[in-house]
Amino acid sequence: MTFPGARPPDRSQRVDINGVGIATYEWGAVDAPIIFCVHGGFDFARTYDVFAPLLADAGWRVISWDQRGHGDSDQVALHSWDSDVRDAACVVDHFTDRPSIVVGHSKGGALMLQLAEAQPHRFSIMINFDGVPSRWRMPDVADHERTRLFATEIETWLDHRRSLIGKQRKPGTIEDLARRRGRMNPRLSKEWLEYLVTVGARESADGWRWKIDSSMRFGGFGPWRPEWAQLRLASLTIPFLGILATELEEMGWGTNAEALVPFLPPLGRVIELADTGHFIHIERPQLVASMVLDFIAEHS
Amino acid sequence: MRTVRHHHVDLAIHELRAGTGRPLLTLHALGASTPPVEPAWTVLWPGPVLGLDFTGHGASTVPAGGGYSAELLMGDVDTALADLGPCTILGHGLGAYVALLIAGARPRLVRGAILADGAGLSGGVPGPSSSLVVESLPHQGIAPDPWARFELNRDPRPADYAISYVRQAVILSGLASPIAVCARWRPGWLGAVAEDPAVLDVTLAEGLAAFAAVE
Numbered sequence: 259m260t261f262p263g264a265r266p267p268d269r270s271q272r273v274d275i276n277g278v279g280i281a282t283y284e285w286g287a288v289d290a291p292i293i294f295c296v297h298g299g300f301d302f303a304r305t306y307d308v309f310a311p312l313l314a315d316a317g318w319r320v321i322s323w324d325q326r327g328h329g330d331s332d333q334v335a336l337h338s339w340d341s342d343v344r345d346a347a348c349v350v351d352h353f354t355d356r357p358s359i360v361v362g363h364s365k366g367g368a369l370m371l372q373l374a375e376a377q378p379h380r381f382s383i384m385i386n387f388d389g390v391p392s393r394w395r396m397p398d399v400a401d402h403e404r405t406r407l408f409a410t411e412i413e414t415w416l417d418h419r420r421s422l423i424g425k426q427r428k429p430g431t432i433e434d435l436a437r438r439r440g441r442m443n444p445r446l447s448k449e450w451l452e453y454l455v456t457v458g459a460r461e462s463a464d465g466w467r468w469k470i471d472s473s474m475r476f477g478g479f480g481p482w483r484p485e486w487a488q489l490r491l492a493s494l495t496i497p498f499l500g501i502l503a504t505e506l507e508e509m510g511w512g513t514n515a516e517a518l519v520p521f522l523p524p525l526g527r528v529i530e531l532a533d534t535g536h537f538i539h540i541e542r543p544q545l546v547a548s549m550v551l552d553f554i555a556e557h558s
Numbered sequence: 559m560r561t562v563r564h565h566h567v568d569l570a571i572h573e574l575r576a577g578t579g580r581p582l583l584t585l586h587a588l589g590a591s592t593p594p595v596e597p598a599w600t601v602l603w604p605g606p607v608l609g610l611d612f613t614g615h616g617a618s619t620v621p622a623g624g625g626y627s628a629e630l631l632m633g634d635v636d637t638a639l640a641d642l643g644p645c646t647i648l649g650h651g652l653g654a655y656v657a658l659l660i661a662g663a664r665p666r667l668v669r670g671a672i673l674a675d676g677a678g679l680s681g682g683v684p685g686p687s688s689s690l691v692v693e694s695l696p697h698q699g700i701a702p703d704p705w706a707r708f709e710l711n712r713d714p715r716p717a718d719y720a721i722s723y724v725r726q727a728v729i730l731s732g733l734a735s736p737i738a739v740c741a742r743w744r745p746g747w748l749g750a751v752a753e754d755p756a757v758l759d760v761t762l763a764e765g766l767a768a769f770a771a772v773e
Binding site: 275276277278326332333334335336337338340341343344345347348351372373375376377402405406408409412413416419420422423473479480481482483485486489490493 | 563564565566567613619621622623624625626627629630632633636637640662663664665685686688689690691692693694695698699705709713714715716719722725726729730
């Protein structure tokens, strides 16, 4: 199956990171300067199949990878935010020891904020697509009701963990999987979602299944606070471009420019894209690619 | 020893002392495992005494590549509870923090949680801090998993997050005081827990006696 503008990676390789196989993909000349593109939660590297070639055709070597448990990378026993940051550091290290440009979408953007804070030598420019959490999207309810909601959320998660033995993703046709994904990607076209099935799902005798680890589920809880990402943003010393969605979606944080401006680093800029949802680079690949390339040119 | 399965991990449950009635399930400290012999205090519990080895510890599976969190260890305990049924829990160090989490998360299955001293009690700082990213560690694949020792020694434990589990346990367990603190060293999260009016501040013997008496 094809999609207008989508191009498979020019190269791919598997990188062993502390015993976890991570699938990596590249578009563009091998000797071109590197831009890393980091996917968000429940996504995978090939969601960049339209966006990455636009950067590659402008003279860049674009590298992306499937995070652990996603796409063709290993399914693992344990997932955590810090292990995703560590895996990212190792992938970057595998390809270069020089400062590189990094683009991150959603969770991928927030992960890169943390990596840049921990290891500022790794990046020269950072671009973030709707990936700076700023607040919980919690209902405004009384404390005792909040306690019950939180308890239900944790109990549901534990029930899910108990159900994982031998569990697989639900099989279906390409159309079925695209329709299911459409609930989390409501603004993306049926044709794009069906294309994603062919690169992000695996076909077996009883149908297609998304490759993502069956232990993964939407939502979550823990001690971490969305506002902590703002601290990391403020600590950046490199040029930063944040491009924000303005149409709130299930997968988005709902962060607006007003929430980020007080924390922008000296070379930071944030732009809200009108009539655009969380999957900014998929909805408007040409516009966003030109914004990214212009920002890079301005700061190179 | 028997094993129960949590996703890709086989968890070891050791019988420290046989008996009948509600079990006391012990959770070890960070980097430790269930002791090979019955500790002296087990005589204070009227029923069987069991010990769970967390993921990456003791005789449980050591997975590749780390990715530990206290919440995932809470899932380890929940897997054990699915097999054992209602238990009273005694946690040492890291195990004390996990005991608090599971007491709030499964308030009808945890009939009292006792939080005791041990390695990994403190965790990391309670709020955002500068990240430390370590790409590799020696001795991977061997229990205690070095990733567990690294990651679970520095996870943030805000006091209000810990208190949210106390509130759940108090509201949903049906017990007037479902948590008992006997740890002498009290990092911020545990100090806040101990100050909650519904939490018992007792010795280990008193905590065991209190929970042996509940339904």
